[in-house]
Amino acid sequence: MATESRHIEDIISGIRESTYEIQTESRLAYSGLKREQDIAGVLERYAWLYNAETVRRAEEAYHAEGDPGDKERLRRVYHYLLEGYVDRRTAPLEDDLVTFEAGATVEVDGETIPYHNVPVLIAGEHDFERRERLQEAALAVVVEGNPSRLEVLRVRLGALANEFGYESYTTYNAERKRIDYGLLRSRMDGFLVRTEEVYAALMGRWVKETTGRGLGEIGSHHFAYVSRLPQYDEYFRKDRLVVAYGRTLLGLGLDPASQKNIHIDAEERPTKNPRARCYAPDPPGEVHLLIKPVGGLEDYMAFFHEAGHAQHFGNEDPALDYVERAVSTSYALTEIYSFLLQHLARSPAWLTAVVGLPEETAREVAYHAGLAELFLVRRYAAKLGYELDFFEDPFEEERNRGLYAATLSRATRFLYAPQNYLNDMDPGYYSADYLRAWITESMLRHHLEQTYGEDWFAHPEAGGFLRGLWASGERDENEDVARTIGYEPFDTTHLVGQFIDLG
Ligand SMILES: [Zn+2]
Structure with missing residues (x-):
């Protein structure tokens, strides 16, 4: 022994x-x-x-x-x-x-x-x-x-x-x-039904405005063009990104200057991948936040997503056992915190107070960021369903190509190319980790808004509350967080509600 x-x-x-x-x-x-x-x-x-x-x-x-x-x-x-x-x-x-x-x-x-x-x-x-x-x-x-x-x-x-x-x-x-995929799938099927009408109406309008075509007529690759929103670029300058990050942390009572364990690499190198990314090789002692800022709303959202991971890992209690700090059960827990910071772009209050947008513009940006996210959640709900069906018979190529295109196209109403049926799949059902995080993040954000107000990000008490959650590292499951703040795990009410409100 x-x-x-x-x-x-x-x-x-x-x-x-x-x-x-x-x-x-x-x-x-x-x-x-x-x-x-x-x-x-x-x-x-x-x-x-x-x-x-x-x-x-x-x-x-x-x-x-x-x-x-x-x-x-x-x-x-x-x-x-x-x-x-x-x-x-x-x-x-x-x-x-x-x-x-x-x-x-x-x-x-x-x-x-x-x-x-x-x-x-x-x-x-x-x-x-x-x-x-x-x-x-x-x-x-x-x-x-x-x-x-x-x-x-x-x-x-x-x-x-x-x-x-x-x-x-x-x-x-x-x-x-430790997840019941059947349960998650049925909850997400319910989500798809309940958001169908608002999605079709609002996305249909957006696609018409930007491409002159109808929803259901164009390929999924056009979504990147539809959601690009270049008219707001002037507000999301690349040289202001790290400033917005610092302001956000200070509002939450977190001092970025004192976070010596979170290394920000914003340097320009020719072969550096421009997409933001967080590495936590040994949390909380060493965490890296990488960005090669290009500017624009998407760049800001990608950076704040990774910043959410960095804050989670960087604020872990160093006294925890290594396994509880670094060997997670899934990614569903840390993705709650990345979504929380990423979704600040859906808050008119944050867009005006921290990024400095005029009020009307802030409302427009928040609306479009919300609608783009509804597309994403619907896409991931479909991905989960597809992947579960795929692994019933993974080497039946003809069947799976057709299944992929039909399932993704039905949920998003953009046409998906069957050729991507393997390429568009992350191992280990990452799609389910994201969906669990989306559900719980909507609860956490609702809780923060109820407790501290719409501008919860400007309250050090809210930061203290989050630090308390982050301190527990990877010890708990995503659904434990839901229970801690008094919500029922896998309940999609708040996730549905935030999208219905767009209409
Ligand atoms: Zn992430």
Whole structure:
């Protein structure tokens, strides 16, 4: 017993060290400080940890443990190792796919364009037909990568089924993430029904205004153009972004200057990914918030999303056990806090007080940000339904292509290309993590508004309350937060209500 528990502590130290290295490797590549990302290399250095034998030892220790607290700790360790082991098997394939996409180009109107630039070009392109040509060219690259994506899935599902007895990917994730997917799906189906009318009316109007066409007639790639909102760019200047962040924190009684553990990297580097991102290689001691500001509403929202993660991880209680600080059950908890800060862009009060918008403009921006989000929630509700059906029969390609296009198109009324049926899917039912966070965030925001007012972000007491939640790190589940503030888990009333109010 003493040797076995010694072994478990060695395993946890290994998780801590390897996680630090993986996160750092990813951050250096993402921020343009390193040319190529080599996660597979890091995982190979930890082959003693991420191998079938170690996973089985952790599994046995987990099943043998009687104390509920220790059992939960071992449960997380077991699943973390198992994921790491499967990742080690798929990492070379996935690294190749990343390299392939990074080097891929498309030919449009006689011009050679990097594949990764296509979405940005589509969002800013006024010519409808050229947006179509850009999309068509990008889809050819997607199709080229699909055999590799299927191979990754084959390896992943094969390892889980043949080596660990998880025949169903859905059952596996339900156990790992402690979630009833059937319940969540039925709640989200209800959400889709209840928001259908307001969505069709308001989105129909927005699409008509921006493209001159009807909702239901155009491809999903046009949404980026519809929701781009360049008329508000002057208010969301790139050189004011970090200032708005500082003001927001000060309003909540959090002093950004004293948060020495949260490193902001806003430097311009040629190969830095412009999309904001948060890394927490060892929370709360070391957290990074990355941004290459380009300006605009979307840039602000993406940055505040990541800032929400950074505040959560950076304010964790350092006295917590490592597993409770860093080995989460799912992403559903931390996404509550990223959504909370991201959704400040839906608050006219915040847009006027912190960003400095005129009142009328603030109302317009908040409205459009809300409508764009309704699109997203409906899209993710459809993604969850599609993914659950997909994993019933993952290698039935014809069926799944059709299922993807039909399910996503029905919920959003934009036409989805069947070619994206693998590309548009994150592993581990991340869609469900997001949906759980959307539900609970709507409750948390409602609670903050009821307790501190519409301008809760300007109340240090609200900041103190949030710090209290953040201090518990990854210990609790998303639904525990709902219960803590007096709401019923998976109740979509507030989520529905905030969108109905748009009408
Ligand atoms: Zn996030």
